[in-house]
Amino acid sequence: MLDSRECIKQGSHEEHVRVKKLLTRKSLKEIEDARAARDRELEYRIRAHIQMMQERRRKSKGTVQEEIDATRTEMEAAQKLQSEVVQRKLERDVPLEYRFTAFTGEQSS
Numbered sequence: 001m002l003d004s005r006e007c008i009k010q011g012s013h014e015e016h017v018r019v020k021k022l023l024t025r026k027s028l029k030e031i032e033d034a035r036a037a038r039d040r041e042l043e044y045r046i047r048a049h050i051q052m053m054q055e056r057r058r059k060s061k062g063t064v065q066e067e068i069d070a071t072r073t074e075m076e077a078a079q080k081l082q083s084e085v086v087q088r089k090l091e092r093d094v095p096l097e098y099r100f101t102a103f104t105g106e107q108s109s
Contacts, residue, residue: 039088046081049074 053074060067 035092042081042084042088046085049077049081 056070056074062070
């Protein structure tokens with residue numbers, strides 16, 4: 001008969017095995033496809049922002065204060081996009097195995 005610690009350990013091991021089985025190659029492929037789609041969408045937003053900034057500079061008409069306000073708005077948008085790029089990089093650098101270890105508390109083999 002198993003004591004309570006062994007039951008818990010075996011239960012968490014079974015849960016770990018179940019989670020691993022859920023992440024089959026197909027689901028890993030789906031995760032990678034979704035990640036690539038998010039990366040492409042972010043790249044598109046960055047390119048659109050750059051193009052918008054260039055267009056505004058070509059057609060810069062207005063007071064100095066209006067130009068300063070427009071530049072401030074553009075910089076805030078650029079900083080937001082930059083933080084998203086950094087976040088995407090951090091997500092990509094964390095291996096999937098580590099996330100399971102953090103979730104289950106067990107080392108994968």
